[in-house]
Amino acid sequence: MYDLNEDTITDAVLDRFAATPDARLKLLVQAMVRHLHAMVRETEPTFEEWRTAIDFLTRTGQMCSDVRQEFILLSDVLGVSMLVDAINHRQPDGATETTVLGPFHVADAPQPPHGADISAGLPGEKLLVEGTVVAASGTPISDAVVEVWSADQDGFYDVQRTDLDGSALRARFRTDRDGRFHFWTLMPAHYPIPADGPVGDLLGATGRHPYRPAHVHFMISAAGHEQLVTHIFAEDSPYLDSDAVFGVKTSLIQPFEPKPAGTAPDGRVLDQPWRHLIRRFGLKAAGSAASDLSDIRTTDYVMSDN
């Protein structure tokens, strides 16, 4: 059958993929064809609009490099990344919700002792983070690996700063026998995702801003549990209700408590006001349904320098 027209072409294309050897690939490709064709039928794009879409996708691919993944950024701003995350993390009660990794995780972060100040001399409001890692059942998990990283008061991560020698505001700890860890860092600022490429053009044309609310990243790994990748968001940050990448979940927002100058719980004396973040993280037991996230979570987009 080759009399292809507006009525027949979708079935013809689906049929052409019918012999796909891998059943899962066949399902995915045919679903893509059905949804793509449905979108075209619904919107009836002109050739000029179709051409604009081709050019947008082309520019998005050509913006990608070893240090920037513009298609992931596009997936992020369209809410696709978080939808895929949600589908792959239907959480049991007691497990902390997940969100995007973001581009600034570094594999080999420094491993300072508990209680260390990881701000490396950068200016800003001091933040004491005290965490506990538990199983979904509530049992503390000892010897869990806790990786933390965050932006500075200007909204930049250490890897974005050319004036820094070495890392700052990032570290790797191991929980003690009660599942606890604590450290000093700086209160992070909100910041924009890279807006100098096609995704930035899309945000601009649709009246959207590129900002993410202030947050601290946590990646927590423990034997017998799914790795947890999440952020904790500051409840007084702007953009909580309009995160450019849709990464905010209510359960991940909390106070970074403002505290007056004086003596902190660990005995440190501060001559300026400081902040205090206390958080419990629940890990999901590893199961056959657990996804291997190592692939998505080691490559990601990077932020621009402004």
Added chain:
Amino acid sequence: MYDLNEDTITDAVLDRFAATPDARLKLLVQAMVRHLHAMVRETEPTFEEWRTAIDFLTRTGQMCSDVRQEFILLSDVLGVSMLVDAINHRQPDGATETTVLGPFHVADAPQPPHGADISAGLPGEKLLVEGTVVAASGTPISDAVVEVWSADQDGFYDVQRTDLDGSALRARFRTDRDGRFHFWTLMPAHYPIPADGPVGDLLGATGRHPYRPAHVHFMISAAGHEQLVTHIFAEDSPYLDSDAVFGVKTSLIQPFEPKPAGTAPDGRVLDQPWRHLIRRFGLKAAGSAASDLSDIRTTDYVMSDN
């Protein structure tokens, strides 16, 4: 509202695009979000599958260059290009059906006299093409510009051959006062689309071949009419029922009549068998709904050299 989860995220993303200033862009972007999210919900991709899709799109963008448009090729093999074509060319009775331009149109083709042989000494079976250009009403159109081009007996266009100096198998004519034109060329062969990139990988993984059936291209322009871009397919070609880009329409298939050696209608004496293609082309009157195709039809993918 920022409690985004599997149930709420699609509405949240749609809402984020609600302030798009341009109404048409808003409609297109929101439709894209709805269909993308519907596809994700239906197929529930793993992170690994999502990552594979990101990588495929990235490689597709990075394969594009001044002389190759892999995203158009992707659109072609998914039937999207022909669906957009069909939607933009709902033809009145009497108008010839359209199909894809393909990558081998050249803007400034030679302008030989009627009856010329444009095969430039290449080997192959001689083909006499006799055409008439008419309005959809049937009235002949004089002084129409008729551009023609086709592959040789090995399936290559002149621009793909490094052993050719100058053009071959392409020309531009003007119809006479009866709307007619005629010329000698060579019987074209079927050929593969470029299969050395991500689109070729997709065809391979899904058990599809990359071939297009044998055809001659025509682009016909006349004052007061929509430009017609089409092919005429040889009814004895392989791949008519499985054109890799879904460009075949029943009305565009016809005999390229085999003829014995001897004297052709124009008096030329042939010592080998030859072919005869006789075709009438109906042009649609230009109207306010006519699309400007110049954009899509001046850039396109190019074929590989094998």
